[in-house]
Structure formats: C-alpha cells, structure tokens
Amino acid sequence: MANTACFIIVGRNDIPIYEAEVGSAPKREDAAQLHQFILHAALDVVQDLAWTTSAMFLKSVDRFNDLVVSVYVTAGHILFNGIKSFFQEVHELYIKVLLNPLYLPGSRITSSHFDTKVRALARKYL
Amino acid sequence: MASNEDGVFDRWEVINRKIKIDLGSYQKIPSSAISTAQMANYLAQFQTIKNSCDRIVAAVEDVSDLWPTVKELFEQHQPLKRAVLTNKTRNPVLVENLPVEFILTTDARLRSRFPHEQYLYWFREPYATIVLVTCEDLDEFKNILKPRLKLIVQNDEKEWFIVFVSKAHPSNDQATKNAKKVYAKLEVDFSSKKRERCCKLDIHGPDANFWEDLELKITECIRNTLERRVQFYEDEIRKLTEQRFMPIWNFCNFFILKESLAFIFEIAHLHEDALREYDELELCYLETGSFPTPVSLSSISVALTIHVNMPGKQREFGGFDSEDDQAALLKPGSKPLTQMVHDDSFREFDFRQYLFACQSRLLFKLNRPFEVSSRGYSFVISFAKALTFHESVLPFCLREVWVLTACLALLDATASHHHDGVVAPDIEKEFYRLQGDLYSLSRLKFMRLGYLIGYGTDIEKSPLNSACLSMLPWPKPAVWPSLPPDASSEVLEKEKTLLQATSRTKHFGIQRKPLPLEPSVLLRVANRRRASLSTGNISEIFDGRPGFTEGSGLEASPRTPSSLKVQAAPMSRTNSSPGNFESPLDRPMRLAEIFVAAEHALRLTISDHDLLKTLSSVQDFEHKYLNLTKGAAENYHRSWWKRHGVVLDGEIAAVCFKHGKYDLAANSYEKVCALYAGERWQDLLAEVLPNLAECQKILNDQAGYMSSCVRLLSLDKSLFSSKERQAFQSEVVNIAHSEMKNPVPLDVSSLITFSGNTGPPLQLSDGDPGNLSVTVWSGFPDDITLDSLSLTLVATNNTDEGGQALKSSAATVLKPGRNTITFDLPPQKPGSYVLGVVTGQIGRLRFRSHSFSKGGPGETDDFMSYEKPTRPILKVAKPRALVDLSAAVSSALLINEAQWIGVIVRPINYSLKGAILHIDTGPGLKIEDSYGIEMESYMETDCDAGATKAEVSVEDSHVSPKRDSEVLNLCEGKIVFSEWASNVSSILWVPVRALSEKLARGSSSVTPLKQDILEGMRTVALKLEFGVHHNQIFERTIAAHFTDPFDVTTRVANKCNDGTLVLQVMLHSLVKANLIVLDAWLDLQDGFVHGKSDGRPTSTFFPLVVSPGSRAAVVFSISIEKTMPSGKDLQLPESILNIKYEIHGDRAAGAHNPVDAADHSVADAERRDLVFKSAIVLQRPVLDPCLTVGFLPLPSDGLRVGKLITMQWRVERLKELKGSESVEKQHDEVLYEVNANSENWMIAGRKRGYVSLSEEQGSRVVISILCVPLVAGYVRPPQLGLPNVEEANVSSNPPGPHLVCVLPPLLSSSYCVPVK
Secondary structure: OOOEEEEEEEOHHHOEEEEEEEEOOOOOOOHHHHHHHHHHHHHHHHHHHHOOOOOOEEEEEEEEOOEEEEEEEOOOOOEEEOOHHHHHHHHHHHHHHHHOOOOOOOOOOOOHHHHHHHHHHHHHHO | OHHHHHHHHHHHHHHHHHHOOOOOHHHHOOHHHOOHHHHHHHHHHHHHHHHHOOOEEEEEEEOOOOHHHHHHHHHHOOOEEEEEEEOOOOOEEEEEEEOEEEEEOOOHHHHOOOHHHHHHOHHHOOOEEEEEEOOOOHHHHHHHHHHHHHHHHOOOOOOEEEEEEEOOOOOOHHHHHHHHHHHHHHHHHHOOOOOOOEEEEEOOOOOHHHHHHHHHHHHHHHHHHHHHHHHHHHHHHHHHHHOOOOOOOOHHHHHHHHHHHHHHHHHOOOHHHHHHHHHHHHHHHHHHOOOOOOOOHHHHHHHHHHHHHOOOOOOOOOOOOOOOOOOOOOOOOOOOHHHHEEOOEEOHHHHHHHHHHHHHHHHHHOOOHHHHHHHHHHHHHHHHHHHHHOOOOOOOOHHHHHHHHHHHHHHHHHHHHOOOOOOOHHHHHHHHHHHHHHHHHHHHHHHHHHHHOOOHHHOOOOHHHHHHHHOOOOOOOOOOOOOOOOOHHHHHHHHHHHHHOOOOOOHHHOOOOOOOOOOOOHHHHHHHOOOOOOHHHHHHHOOOOOOOOOOOHHHHOOOOHHHHHHHHHHHHHHHOOOOOOOOOOOOOOOHHHHHHHHHHHHHHHOOOHHHHHHOOOHHHHHHHHHHHHHHHHHHHHHOOOHHHHHHHHHHHHHHHHHOOOHHHHHHHHHHHHHHHHHHOOHHHHHHHHHHHHHHHHHOOOHHHHHHHHHHHHHOOHHHOOHHHHHHHHHHHHHHHHOOOOOOEEEEOOOOEEEEEOOOOOEEEOOOOOEEEEEEEEEOOOOOEEEOEEEEEEEEOOOOOOOOEEEEOOOOEEEOOEEEEEEEEEOOOOOEEEEEEEEEEEEOOEEEEEOOEOOOOHHHHOOOOEOOOOOOOOEEEOOOOOOEEEEEOOOOOEEOOOEEEEEEEEEEOOOOOOOOEEEEEEOOOEEEOOOOOEEEEEOOOOOOOOOOOHHHHHHHHOOOOOOOOEEEEOOEOOEEEOOHHHOOOOEEEEEEEEEOOOOOEEOEEOOOOOOOOHHHHEEEEEEEEEEOOOOOEEEEEEEEEEEEOOEEEEEEEEEEOOOOEEEEEEEEEEOOOOEEEEEEEEEEOOOOEEEOOOOOOOOHHHOOEEEOOOOEEEEEEEEEEOOOOOOOOOOOOOOEEEEEEEEEEOOOOOOOOOOOOOOOOOOOOOOOOOEEEEEEEOOOOOOOOOOEEEEEOOOOOOOEEOOOOEEEEEEEEEOOOOOOOOOOOOOOOEEEEEEEOOOOOEEEEOOOEEEEEOOOOOOOEEEEEEEEEEOOOEEEOOOEEEOOOOOHHHEEEEOOOOOOEEEEOOOOOHHHOOOOO
C-alpha cells in the first residue's frame, strides 16, 4: 500500500522547525497543507498528553480519517510527529544538529545533510 | 434438538424447582421453536411490568383495619431518608431518599398475580411486609390475634415486621396500660434476640422515635430481600453465562435475567450496580454476536465458531424501520423490545441503542453527563463502523443521518445535565472537548449531506473542510439513487444554481487550486454505483483513465482528484442541454442529476422534519452549518483546545464574510492568523491571511489592511508567486499614498530588517559628527520608495533614554534584498551604541522595524531574532584631550624687540585637518603683522632646545618629505592649518613684540632692586577650531616671559683719595643666548662727572661676550661734582647706562635676534644695533645720623611668661645738633615713646616721656622699662621710638624689626617629682 507521511519537528512555542513530506506515494499537491493542518491541530492533543505521561513516544495520539498522528516528545519538549524507531534515529540526528554551535535552538533546521539523512531514514523505516 | 431444548430450559427448571412453581407454557417452548412473536409476548410483558413499576414496594398486612388511619402518616414519612443497602459486592451503600410505595396485601395489584408471574418478575414483588395490628385486650391477643399473626409470618420468604398501633389516649390510663401489656406480650412472642420485629406507634402520643425505628426496620427488610433476590438472579445469570457459547444459547433469556437484576438495582437506587449490569450485558451481546465488529480478540474465534456451527444464523442488523434514521441512543423507550427481537436475540441496530440509552439514563441519574458524552462519542464512532459494514443494505446515507442525529441528541442531553463548576476542572475541560468533538462530527456529517445535494458551492474550501471531507469516503449504497422520473424541473433548477455559482476569486488575484471537498470525483462514484451503467460507459466519460480503485480504503489516498474534477465538471455541463432529456438510465448521470437524486433519496431516508428543513434550502443549510460550527468552536475554546477552536472560528468567519458581516469575519480571521503567526505555521497562515486582508480592505481598515499586506509579504517567498507578492506591495504603496486622514503606524519588523555593517564599530570622538552606514534588507518584491528613513541608536549603558533618531537623506529607494543606507550622525554622547529601531514613511504610512537581521537573506527569511543586537555599531569616546597647545620656549625673550614666540601644536590621535587657530595677544604684546607666521613640523625630542631648525627639518624629512614648513599669513587674527600638519606635531612661530614703556633700572648694593616677575609676563590667547565641522574647540592661553637682556647692578668699588669713585657696573645676562656687548657708556646724572675718560670703558675689551646666565662687569670712573649748582633744576635725575650689544640665540631656546634685525637683505652696516638702556641711580653721600638707639641685650636666662623683666635701650648722640631745625626747641631733652602690643606685653612705668640728653656728641642715656611677657613664642619686643627726631637721623640697632623668644611659664616644682 502506498503510504504517505508528513514529518514535522515542532520547536518550543509550537513553531515548526523542520518539515518533510516523506513516503512512497506520489505527492498530492494539497496534501502538504492538509497534513500540516492536521498536525497543527494535533498539537492540541499533544499538549494535553505531554504532561500526563513520561513516555517519549505517543503512538497514535490523534486520528484523522485514515491518517494517524504519532508523536515523539523529547525531554526538551520538542515534538516529532510520525514512527518509533524512525523517531529515535531522527532524535539522534536532531541532537547532533543541536550540538552544532552555529545552530540557534528554535530556529529552522536548514541543513541539507539533516534533510538527506531524514529522508534516508524515512525510506528505511516507513 | 432435544438436548438443545433441555439445555436452554435447564436453568428455568432450576428456578422453577426452587420456587416450586410451574412456569407453565413458557417452560415448555423449545428455544428453536420459540417464534419471534411468542418471545415478543414475554418481552412485551416484561417491558410493561418494568415500566409500570418504578419504586420499591412494601406490602401492608392490615390485620386490624388500621391502614386508613395511619396511611397518611406513613406516606408523610416518605421517602426513606437514609437507607443503608448492600450492593452487589456486599458492601454497604448509603442511599438517600429512597422512595417506597406501600400497598395493602389486599390490593388488586398484589392479589391478582399468578404465582409464576410473581417469580418471573420478582423485582416488582414487595420487599417488606408490614403487619399492622392493634389490640387492647390481652386475652383477645392470645386467642385471636396471635394465631393469626403466626399464620401471616410463617412464610419465611417474606421479610416482615409488626407495627403495633396504640389507639389509647394518654389521658386514659387503663387503656394505655393495657396497650403496653399487649405490646410487651407481642414483643415476647415475635421478636427474637437476633432481630427486633416489633415497633409501636402511639397515634395520640408524640413519638418521634417510631419513625426512625420504622425506617430502620423497613430498610432492614429491603436489604435482606434485596440480597436474597440479587443472589438468586446472580446464580441464574452465572449458570446461563456458562452456556453462552453453546449453540442453544438464547440471548433473550439472558437479557431478561440481566435486565431484571439491573432493574432491581435501579429501583433500589443502586445505580452504579445497575450500570455495571448493563455494561456486562452489552459486553456479552457484543461477544456473542455474530457481527463483524468484535470487541476483543478472544471473541473473534468465538464468533467464527458460531458461524461454523450455525451457518445462516446471522443476526439481523436492523435499521429499516421508519424512524431509524433518528438516533435513539438516549431514548430507551423509543421502540418496544418486541420490535427489536429477532430469533433468539435482538437486532443490533436497535438493541445497542437501547442498551446505550439505559446506560446513559443511569449515568444521568448518577449525575455524570461527562461520562455520557465520552461513552457516547465512542459509541457513535463504533456504531458508525457497524453501519458502514451494513451500508450497502441500509437506506441511502442512513449512516450519515444517524451519526448526525446521534451527536445532536448527545449534545442536547449532556448540555442540559451539565452544570459548570460541579466537577473537577480536568473533567470539565474534557467534557467540553467531547462536546467539541461531537459538534465537529455532526458538522462533518452535515456538510457531507449538504454536499451530496449540491450545497458544495456554499461550503468554504478551507483546509479544515477539505481535510475533513476529502479524506472521508463517499457513502456506498449498493445502488446509487437514481433520478425520479418527474424531477426534470428540479434538475434544471439545480443546474442553473450550479452554473451561477462562481467560485469566489481570491483577493490580490491569488491563484490557488481550490482545496478538494470530495474524496474522489462524485460524478464518477455515483455513476459507477448505478446498476444500469456498464463499465464501458464510464470509460467513455473519463477517457478510460486506468487504474482507478474506488470503494476501497484508498479513497483518501493521494490521487489527483482535483485535476479529475476540473476535467469532469465542465464536461458534465456541456452535456446538459435542456430539452434533449434522455432517460438517465441509459447514459451517465450529470452532476445536477446526482444532486437531485440524492436529495430525493435523502428525503426518503430522513424522517426528522427539522433535519429535512435544514437541508431544504441553502439558507437553512447555512444556518444549521453555522450553528454547528459555532457550537464546536465554543466548546473547543472552553476546553482549551485553542487550535481546534480558532480554526473553527475561521470557518465562522468565512460564513460571516459571505453574508457581508465583514467586521465579525475580520475578528475571527484575526484570531486564526494570530494563532498561525504565533506558532509560525506559515503555510497555514498563507491560506487565511488573504481573507483577513480582504475583510480589512472592505471595512476600510487601512492600518489593518496594510499590516496584513506586510505580513503577507514577510511570509516565506515560496508561498506566493512573485506576481502575488507584487500585488501585495502595490496595495501597500497605493494605500500609503491615498488620502488617509491620519498617518498610520505599522510594524514592518518582519519585512524590513537591518543590521550594522560587519567589522569594527564606527569610532567617534566626543562631539564629532559622522556617517553611519547600515545594511537594510527589504522583503518587498520590487523597489520601494521611502519618503523618509530614520534610525535610532540606543546607548548600551543608558537604556532609559530614548535613542536619538538619525535621518537619512530625503527619499530612499529600497531594492529587494540588501541595501546600504548611510545616515548622517550628529554628535552623540559618549558611550557605545547599538541599533534601535528603523522608522520611515511611505506616503502616510509610518512604519517601524525592530528586527535586527543576523546576516544574509538566506537566514533572515525563516528566522528573525527579536533579541536586541549586542554588537555595538558606534562607539563615541569619552571626552579627552584631542590636541595640546603649549609654548615652545619657557625662557625669556627680549622685551621691546620683535621676537618669535613658539607655539607647539600637538594633535593627540586626532586629525587637525583644516583646523583654524585664533591668536589673540594680551595687553602689552602685539603681533608683528608684517611678518608671516612660520609653521614647521615639530619633532619632539629629549634633546636640548638648542637643536637648530635645520636639524629638525632634516630629521623630519622622512616623515613628510614634501612639506614640513611654510609661512602662513595671519588673517583677522586667525590662521588655517595646512594639510600636512593634520596629524603631526607642529610648531608655529609667531612674531610678536612685547611693549614696555619702562626703562630698565639698575640696582645697587645699597638699594637692592626687587625684580617684578610679572612685569615681563605677556599672554597669548589661543583658540583652535578643528574636527570635521570645526566642532571641536581647544582654548589655551600661553604665557611668554619678556625681559631685558641684562640685569644691571652697580656698586662703588673704590673711593679714591682724590674723590674719584670707581663704579663697577655688573651685567647679569637674563636671556638664554649669547650676548655680545659691543659698547657701553654712561650718561651721568647731575652731580656726577666722568672721571678721566670720556665715560666709556677701555674699548679694547669689546666685544665682550656674555654667556647665558653669566655675569660681566664694566668699570667706570666717576667723580662727584664739587660744585653742585643749587637751585638749578636737575636735568638728569638719574644716570643712564647704555649698552650696545648683539644677541646670538636660537628662538627655540629663548631670546634671539629680533625678527626685524635678523631680517632679510639688510646689510650689516645698516643694521640696527641693539641698544640696552638702564637707569642707574647714583646718590651723593648723605650725612651720618645724629642719634642712635640701641636695644640692649636681654638677660641670658631668657624671657618667660609672667616673669618681670627690664628692657633697656641706650640712646646716644652721634654728633652735635647744630643748625638742625628739628631739634631746635628742646635740644637737651629727647622725647621717647615705647610702643608694644598690649596683648603680648604688660608694661610698667612711663611709656612716653622726656629724658635729658646733652647736646654734646657722645652723650648717652639708657631708658629702661619694666615689662612682663604675656604670651609664649616669638614676639616682637616693645620698641622705643623718638617721635621728635626724623627717622633719617636715627640709626637703630638692630636696624629692623626683630623678634624675641618668650618661654612658657615655669612649671610649679611641687608638681614635678623627678623620677630616679
């Protein structure tokens, strides 16, 4: 089954700092926006849940028809929306980005290296 | 089948055996043979009985006809205030206000029942039996009443107690006594130690305790009965449950038992237990059911087994009844159970709703509307799935309609039961969230229905609606409804509205593909599902597009429905030519036909008139849609799900906008934009912001509109095409230049950012202006002309003071991207400055930007730092000396001669380019205008000032080879510095002449001359203006010392016998230069004549060189003129010494050859010699004084305070007084006077008086006087004066005032003990 996934890293203050449309299905033009819309709305759920559980990985916090929102909350309350081992590896990548002294926490991740790696991981896990 | 039959009714036989009652026909009907109708009979009876009984019943056995008397009293004390009952888990539960109904055993309701009915519907049987008796006679009690009572209470199934009613009046002692006796007997007979079964009611006496007692007793009975009955039902249920998975299982039996138990709990107000029973019933129903939505994994296998065992015994789903589209999930009585029953079970459609209704009824009784919501929501979801499964057989869109009505019913019921503040805030929040979810769900279904009948054009194609609808599959009826034959006019009408509906073009000419509202093209789906249409036809329509899978779960997967739709929609329109109306069965339906067909089908499906009405017209549809949206938004807001809430606000705004309520729309859009902007979800913001802008434009909210345009411009560039961005910009510019009343302030921080240039900050000295260059990034897509642009700087050390605004030159054009703007910087206060705010004006628009960009546009696009920049852009140094002016020479110059006065100008790390020096000479000094001012570079060396100018220039030559000296002309008291002198120290030579009228005076050894140092002092006030705008001013007054070349001292070296005096004239050089004396001569005053010579020293000695600071002497011989002409006017009061000299000195060291003398081409011969004249006073010798006063020495032990002492003076006549007029009168007496400071001295004796002194030479007299010193220290002693004698004639010894030492008083010896 062709699948599609939208992966967004949301920074503190709920600002998206990285976005990627990954998945094997051909890209639907309007999908990106709808996915963003759904993920944004899911933040309402996440904000309720994030403080009630200590688990990082919140599987299927929200369902929107046949789209499932999964969330991975890091200790610093940065949210990863998307699957567990994928999340974990991307989290590692994110930490590497964070360690970069030139990266200002909270700003957009524009590193092409990061982007490539994330997409590779997406192919691997999703 | 026999075994089956036995198995099923085993349990009932057990019941029967136990209660020893024949169940009659009921027992004998085999389960498989029970027809639906028969089962329905039982169910109907069961339901009727259940409905007719709503409270616990207590039977009243009225033995003595007392009931009419006490009934009133009994019923007044209802309900039971506090009843402690036992729940299913055998735990005591306190039930308050439990109603109990009292029914006489003789009442028809209890009497008429057949015994088997009693036990089948045991819940309605009395829980307690109250035996009412009265008796006043003991014998009567023993003989009649007691046997009767024994008979009544012998049935151990009953819970009973006896109420003895005493009718005796308190005043009637006998009757009271009898009653007491009888009651005592009664207690003995019927109460046991274990249980009190009697209580006594005095009708005429106040007995409050009785009612408490009665309540306790009734409660006890109820509790016991309840326990027994619950136990019984539980046993039965357990037995039946064990057989659950057997084929002979009959769910109806189980249901009756279970619901009976639940009902028992319910009437006992044990709602929790009742609810649990219903929950278990539901679970059991779902587990044993054969429908494909198993609750747990374990039950799947069970369900499958049942299928295998009993093929064809699939439970009927239901949902075909007339009002089934209206969800009955809160109305347990909406449909009698008999209508739900099917075979040995119930139809799922009705029964699950019935169960949920029972559950929610209990939940409401438990006051837990929240739970109704939360259970309700999941129930609706899971039930909708069940409906989906059966969709193909159900009426068209029944699922949608049912979900819609179910949500609305839940919303109504829960909202009316919910009261704010009753539950914990968490629960309340969750409750509102659920309400929001229910509203959303109903809204979604309502939209779907609306879309199906053609209101799609009125649904905003927002991300929310698109996300909801485009991912929700179409309904899948087995056959898509076809067009009724007489609907052609409706189709035409619909077609017309479709044609009229033009999609609203977005403001700014934004071209966006509208978001889809269809999961897949409706036209295609509808036509595919029509029975009559062959696949071939479909491929005709859709160009044989291959590989479309429809009806699977993939519907929502990203295909490209929008492009298909674009193709399909116009095609359907061109096909529709009125008049050429073929039978829709033959050809694919057009869109309008699909809508009309769906509308007709829905009219059949929907039984609720209100709902039908909301779908009957666009206006009604919109009204309902708005209500649902508002409800959802409001509840989400209450639950703090702001994102959901705000997004729905956006939907409300869209409707408001459509109806021209632009202010409301703008408000809501504003909220949505604020949310997205705050969280920087730019893609989403880009969708909404143009709508807001449009509202603002219509509302003529220019400030808001411009702000929106600016925000649009500052969004990610990829979100809008450059053409759109240009449109935004032109809107801003147009409005800014339009006629606005007031200037509009606007924050453009996101669009215009700025930063200082890289590199070190600009450094300025205090008071200096400068130019500050700043990089400004413009986010505008085109060049934009700013009418003005200014920048404030903020001092880092002083934040409270608002920065000063720097104005840029008039109009600035900002190119897209990077611009460098230069600002004129007026003098700033010392400190370091960072960039503050950029403000500017475009037409009437006043914009300001706070945002400091970090660097290139690549980074600034996405992320802007709102932090203040920390890197200073400008540093203004604290005030410091920038230049120093000082006199080059400290030694004296020649007075009355033109001399160079040197001024050293020393710039201190600061350029003196174009500096102007004002020179103002003080009194007694003038500038020799005829000569230019020489300026040369100055090398600061430690070497002596003797270094010549030539040397200096040689040393300096490598620094500035071209020019390091020049002659400047003084113009109006000022000179302008040359370029070369900007940064090097230089020296100015100013020709000046100090004027002094005074003739130099020589001094003699006799009359030493006090040289007045200030006499030769002259000042020059200097004022240097420098800096870029001559803003820096340095003022200094330098002092120059002028002097004569020589200091002349004379003395008579020798007095020759012939009266010739040898006059030695000493010349002390006062200048730091070699003086060459060429000649010297004396012009003698009267009374003196030259000696042998002509008044000149021997010429061979000349020239005489006098080194700086050294002395030379010239000797003249003079003699006193013997015959001094008396009475003749003195021609020369004093002698004049003339010295002709030359001077060899360096102006850098001190005095030097005068400017004019050293000048140019003047030949040596014509050279003006320098002549120094000095007056010398020669005095003829005077006579000796005639009197002398000598102060005699004081005693050797000195003076002490308080010690008497004699002071003595000796007065002696030195020569005879002859012809002296002054002493003519009393020539043998001298007047004396002692003067003393009375603070220091106490004087005894005559202070003033005459002493005789002979006129002869040498006569002497001693004047003594007693005095006591008063203070210790050095004090002046008393002095003796001779007032009558001229001072000149008195010689004093010591000649001047002197001091004596006065010791402090002696210490008393008695206090001073020497220590050894």
